[in-house]
Amino acid sequence: MDFTISPALDQLRQRIAAFVDRRLIPLESDPSSYDAHENIRIDLLSEVRKEARAEGLWLLQLKPESGGLGVGRVGMAVCYEAMNRSIFGPAAFNSAAPDDGNMMVLELAGTPAQKERWLAPIARGEVRSAFVMTEPHPGGGSDPGMMQTRAEKQPDGSYRVFGRKWFITGAEEATYFILIARTSDDARRGLTAFLFHKDQPGWRIARRIPIMGPEEHGGHCELEFDGLTIPPENILLSEGAGLRVTQMRLGPARLTHCMRWLGLSKRCVEIATAYAAQRSGFGVKLADRESVQLMLGGLAMNIEIARLLVMRAAWELDRGGFARKEVSMAKIQAANTLHQAADIAIQINGARGYSKDTVLEWIYRYARQARLVDGADEVHRMVLNRHLAGEGSDFWRWPVAGE
Numbered sequence: 001m002d003f004t005i006s007p008a009l010d011q012l013r014q015r016i017a018a019f020v021d022r023r024l025i026p027l028e029s030d031p032s033s034y035d036a037h038e039n040i041r042i043d044l045l046s047e048v049r050k051e052a053r054a055e056g057l058w059l060l061q062l063k064p065e066s067g068g069l070g071v072g073r074v075g076m077a078v079c080y081e082a083m084n085r086s087i088f089g090p091a092a093f094n095s096a097a098p099d100d101g102n103m104m105v106l107e108l109a110g111t112p113a114q115k116e117r118w119l120a121p122i123a124r125g126e127v128r129s130a131f132v133m134t135e136p137h138p139g140g141g142s143d144p145g146m147m148q149t150r151a152e153k154q155p156d157g158s159y160r161v162f163g164r165k166w167f168i169t170g171a172e173e174a175t176y177f178i179l180i181a182r183t184s185d186d187a188r189r190g191l192t193a194f195l196f197h198k199d200q201p202g203w204r205i206a207r208r209i210p211i212m213g214p215e216e217h218g219g220h221c222e223l224e225f226d227g228l229t230i231p232p233e234n235i236l237l238s239e240g241a242g243l244r245v246t247q248m249r250l251g252p253a254r255l256t257h258c259m260r261w262l263g264l265s266k267r268c269v270e271i272a273t274a275y276a277a278q279r280s281g282f283g284v285k286l287a288d289r290e291s292v293q294l295m296l297g298g299l300a301m302n303i304e305i306a307r308l309l310v311m312r313a314a315w316e317l318d319r320g321g322f323a324r325k326e327v328s329m330a331k332i333q334a335a336n337t338l339h340q341a342a343d344i345a346i347q348i349n350g351a352r353g354y355s356k357d358t359v360l361e362w363i364y365r366y367a368r369q370a371r372l373v374d375g376a377d378e379v380h381r382m383v384l385n386r387h388l389a390g391e392g393s394d395f396w397r398w399p400v401a402g403e
């Protein structure tokens, strides 16, 4: 097995790391860098995005024919971690959710005309986008089969959408939306993926939902659909292929969450080790205490376990697989490791860790969503058990070259 990366990929990683260090980390400690929702101010974000793009640090996730760097999912795993050393990193490089996942699925599932109209402006950083799937009770959440928002086919071939969605990240800032709605009651082919523009009538943002953590730009919103009309050319793939589009989007998008969370986890270690190296108590430096060493050593190992699972899944995606169980394992491990990293780092930093003098408390509050978004831990464990039940001991089989 070859764990090496190419010199070119490592150079890209180093250039991203240098940009993060020079341009983004200093902004984190300046209160004027933040908007009202604890994210980077939009005008400042536009500035750093322009700089990142000018330096060629842009669109790693897309293929060259879509204007991207084409580093593949393995290359992204290497670089996204470096980006998210800063809490402002992913947005600066146009690698933040939900645009990141939306661009990847549009590249995979869009027709040439759809890519020109819907993908290219997001890729150029001109507009933001949102992915509209989850519904409040009694609608679809963990179980998409419970989805209630309906897209009713009209005699002229268009669809009219009625229903309610919530927790739609970025909705207040988004221009383009990918909507999953029910077009029939068929268990496998009942859902359809649609594209719509914010200026189309027949929908509204009912509220921006207040949350415990810092917010993505555009917040997490509740949406009401009351007759939004969508022409058939704005369907992704085909009517009834919504579940497939969802699977195509969520696999890679979940994995890029994990890549970013690993960057944040490593940042937590960085802040914890720096403090432990300088702070003493009872005549002993924190870094010299075995209890602290065990916490950091165990955490370093958990981060590495998550990195290996992420890489395994990225490799599987790059060779054309869906990587369902690999992504589920990576998602559980990376989300829980992020929790552990923020918690341990705050503990080692004492009261300083609980203050806003470091980004640890920001990361700690942000981390809580990681075990819920894009599939709760329990749902991924259920998926893993389904694989185990179906595959038996082949669950752990190594793919054989050439097969």
Ligand SMILES: Cc1cc2nc3c(=O)[nH]c(=O)nc-3n(C[C@H](O)[C@H](O)[C@H](O)COP(=O)(O)OP(=O)(O)OC[C@H]3O[C@@H](n4cnc5c(N)ncnc54)[C@H](O)[C@@H]3O)c2cc1C
Pocket: 098, 130, 131, 132, 133, 134, 135, 140, 141, 142, 143, 166, 167, 168, 169, 170, 220, 369, 372, 373, 374, 375, 376, 378, 379, 382
């Ligand atoms: C910050 C944030 C951003 C989000 N952004 C988006 C977005 O942009 N677009 C979008 O469409 N959605 C978004 N979501 C929604 C997210 O994807 C859902 O919260 C997630 O899929 C879980 O669905 P639910 O909240 O309805 O939980 P429910 O389905 O109500 O489940 C509640 C809990 O029940 C348990 N549970 C569920 N199923 C099982 C099972 N099979 N076995 C055991 N236990 C189980 C789990 O503990 C789960 O947390 C976002 C959510 C958050 C918190």
